[in-house]
Amino acid sequence: MKLSLSLLTSSVFCFCATTASAVDTQKLLRGAVELASDSKYNLDSTDSALTTTDLYAKISSFAAQPGFNVEGGSVFTNFVNAFNDKQFFALGTGTSVHEKPGSEPMHATAFYWCGDLVFSDFNNNKSLMGYAGRCVGMMLAEHADAIAAGAPVVYDYSPDLTLGISAVFVEQLNIFEGQYHLDTITDFAVRYWDDGRRTMPGIIWEGHDEGDMAPNFATKSESQFAEGTWMSVEEVAQLFNTSTDEFTPDKFKQVYKETWIKEHEFEAAADNPNSEAELKIIEKVKNETDSFR
Secondary structure, eight states, X not given: OOOOGGGGGGGSSOOOOOOOOOOOHHHHHHHHHHHHHOOOOOTTOOSSOOOHHHHHTTSOSSOOOTTBOTTSOBTTHHHHHHHHHTOEEEEEEEEEEESSTTOOOEEEEEEEEEEEEEEOOTTTOXXXXXXXXXXXXXXXXXXXXXXXXXXXXXXXXXXXXXXXXXXXXXXXTTEXXXXXXXXXXXXXXXXXXXXXXXXXXXXXXXXXXXXXXXXXXXGOOEEEEEEEEEEOHHHHHHHTTSOGGGSSHHHHHHHHHHHHHHHHHHHHHHTOTTHHHHHHHHHHHHTOOSOOO
């Protein structure tokens, strides 16, 4: 079944489909990396005091109607694309403050590929629209600065960590509210709000885990504000200078499995006091040829 925007209108008053304009992927990445590379921040650097009037220009004067976002597009655009493509991609940029005294605020850029998606039943439960799935992530910039700021070992330039993700449409708020979190290593978690536009805001945090055995666990707690940018498979292929054949739902299953095994082997060797039990599970997964479903 191919999902269309019209199938989702039963629980809202109206809908409007929009097509995002093409984006120069390299320009997008360069901008994100340039932002991440600016490693010196002065939180009091503004020349003059901020007023409420200064911020009004940053928000839309258009009052969104149910099913629409403030730009007049459908709040379901990204959801429909994920359903039909059976996967989605996002580029995330954020600014974080770690608990370590004197550490500088840090910008970082990361790439996420999400698949193995399960969607709510639109036919039998028309009021519930949501999804859950799995992701792999990789850091594209500022790995060293993250460590210096007090972060634990973080994913660096290849899919190194797996994540779980879920989101649900909240009709009263006219938006999809979602979360994703790392599966192992840390308790890193993210909340995001998707109204169908190209970009979406998010907040990120990681608590202080007394059970964490990483060398710098004492400085790992962080708070972050962030923005995610939805990407097409063509943009992702251009970003990594390869073909779209490398980014299919079936390819995702293999990449996820390999990444899951690698990170759990790392955890068993470094952090898990019950490593023998974890290693048995890892060996079982290695011997499986089917997906985890």
